[in-house]
Amino acid sequence: MLSKNTVKFIKSLHQKKYRISSQRFFVEGEKSVLEVLHSNFLVETLFATTQFLEKHEGMLSRMNLEIQEASQKQLEAMGFYQSNDMALALVKMKENLPIIPEKGDWVVALDDVRDPGNLGTIIRIADWYGIRKLFFSNQTADFYNPKVIQASMGSFCRVDFSYGDLFSWIKNYEGPIYGAFMDGENIHGFQEIKAGVLVMGNESNGVSKEIESLVTQKLAIPSFGQAESLNVAIATAILCDNLKRLEKH
């Protein structure tokens, strides 16, 4: 039986300030919960329906985990999405450790990407392209926002990330720094490219002037029609696809 206080606590985690003060977040939905259980995140409590617990009994019995049975209605009341019919995991946030790229590593760096849906989608794209290191400016959306977790489709478990001052971080980085700009060089014209940092800018303003001054190669996605721009997650996908295609080892 779930206590009122438990429900209240999980619901408080919809808000960033309570996530920060408790250093906890939650993951909902069968697929994402299974991913987080098998990741290097520490799951403290699993709230799940009888159905979920029976289905995954063997796997769960091998885990050191507090389990609380909950009805679908209770899960939906605690979570963010209304179609969570299986499980919700209470998870400990990771420490904000520095991202240290090695030679040959790609890093996606976000300069104030504010929309949680965009951030989650970018995490999924980075994971698809095998880019495991992400750096987020302090004004970027919160990684632990339920919308980010949901949009990442489990990829939040497979990336390393760090929040911090993007300007200082890039200043200390020694490899090539690529950035997405409307007036950049056409990415289709490149023959080869070396791994480095790809900076993607804010939804309305793009890459800031300050960060722009550190970019060593501006890149543009060629347009063949009349749309004025592309969404930042779409642009990230197209650039990652080109960069991985052009990368020589």
Added chain:
Amino acid sequence: MLSKNTVKFIKSLHQKKYRISSQRFFVEGEKSVLEVLHSNFLVETLFATTQFLEKHEGMLSRMNLEIQEASQKQLEAMGFYQSNDMALALVKMKENLPIIPEKGDWVVALDDVRDPGNLGTIIRIADWYGIRKLFFSNQTADFYNPKVIQASMGSFCRVDFSYGDLFSWIKNYEGPIYGAFMDGENIHGFQEIKAGVLVMGNESNGVSKEIESLVTQKLAIPSFGQAESLNVAIATAILCDNLKRLEKH
């Protein structure tokens, strides 16, 4: 002064059945309204704030248009989005005319893409890549849904589209038929490609078996990491980028 019936009528257009019975839809927000006013859509009535009407006075005076002044509050009450502070246009739907590709034309064909946000984003991507012809299976989301219009960011004004039976339409098409499949041929391995139809499948099930049987070249986006899949709008963007890069004239 807006009548209660006007507000009620516009609000009814949030629902597909009323859009169909009246053959009308609405466009909201300053930028999209300006785009639709300059497009080949027929705008019947413009609802706008004093501020919008003053700002665009010269342009509006040259148009044959019914104009009704409305407050920001009224616009928000009628529309779908709560941040519409400027204008809302009541627009006539277009006839569902056939899409007839000419030699060298690309067509994006959607096989039951159900999410309006995905459809709107795909329309924006097609416009970016200069693909002006779109074919939608009957189960694809409704082009005139306010979420589609919003996500297309004005690109809904610049594409021709048709709803119908996708199988029959493709069967009658004589050029190459590309489709996105997990087990397709790596798009990065192609040296050249001829314009044709690109079929994108449903969010959960991909391209249907029936349509698959008509595809002449299956394409895959190479994965370098562990994400299981990409969102259909993201995949459309990456494929369009590759196809336009590989197209020879």
